[in-house]
Amino acid sequence: MADLTLEMAQKLLATQPFSVVLGARVTAFGDGGATLELDIRPDLLQQNGFLHGGVLSYAADNALTFAGGTALGPEVLTGGFTISYLRPARGVLLRAVAKVVYAGRRQATCTCELTTIDETGAGALCALAQGTVIAVGR
Numbered sequence: 001m002a003d004l005t006l007e008m009a010q011k012l013l014a015t016q017p018f019s020v021v022l023g024a025r026v027t028a029f030g031d032g033g034a035t036l037e038l039d040i041r042p043d044l045l046q047q048n049g050f051l052h053g054g055v056l057s058y059a060a061d062n063a064l065t066f067a068g069g070t071a072l073g074p075e076v077l078t079g080g081f082t083i084s085y086l087r088p089a090r091g092v093l094l095r096a097v098a099k100v101v102y103a104g105r106r107q108a109t110c111t112c113e114l115t116t117i118d119e120t121g122a123g124a125l126c127a128l129a130q131g132t133v134i135a136v137g138r
Contacts, residue, residue, distance in 0.1 A: 034066035051089035060129035063096035068133025071103035081131025091116035
């Protein structure tokens with residue numbers, strides 16, 4: 001939607017207390033896609049030293065919904081999603097890049113690639129997600 005901007009998406013994310021706790025940032029928004037990033041911190045790891053799967057799921061959920069919002073507008077919710085963990089997530093940054101695959105009037109199907117970035121800047125795909133975003137209040 002033409003009237004939604006990266007700045008608006010960033011302000012919306014800042015109203016989500018859990019996103020603030022995690023330190024999530026919307027770094028790209030528009031043209032049918034959205035990118036969410038967060039720093040990988042020790043308090044977000046599981047017992048083996050990998051980024052917790054719940055953090056990966058959070059990032060996929062929010063990135064998918066923001067991507068869906070580019071097609072459906074700002075009043076959207078996650079209708080459901082699945083995630084496949086491909087390898088343990090480790091590094092300094094998590095990047096979730098989501099895009100709209102198909103959008104109707106009230107629903108959008110989106111995909112998300114979750115990549116960790118290490119200290120050298122190299123990325124490793126660690127999870128894939130697919131979800132449905134629904135427009136509310138229409």
